[in-house]
Amino acid sequence: MVRWGATTLWMMLAATAGSAAELTLDTAYGNQQGCAYLQSGVLDSDELVYLTRRELGKYASGCEFVAVQADSHGNQRAQGICHYEGDEVLGAEDFVITPPDAAGLVRVFAANAEIWAELEPCS
8 A cells, every 4th residue: 555655646746847937927928038039949149038938038047937836916936947047057046026016016035035037018
């Protein structure tokens, strides 16, 4: 009985291990350059910043979300595995993403509580 339970648990964990976590967002967000990149797939500005349900990125750097939790106010904490421009190393980062305000902007805060970006909805 214990052996069957352990095997079932291991299979369930293995099935979810490769899954990316997703934010609850109604659309992608970005600055002008980030939204243009999401539409075209062309990196033509080092000022681009974008946020999708699965990732947060800047020019040649980004984080794929591996865990997402939400509080009772709609703020979401996203933990990501990140790659960095010019480096062959990986890192882990935490972000807090606010729900859209009255103007539609979302704010992304770094783990140290500093604002990382303010992003508009991409149309």
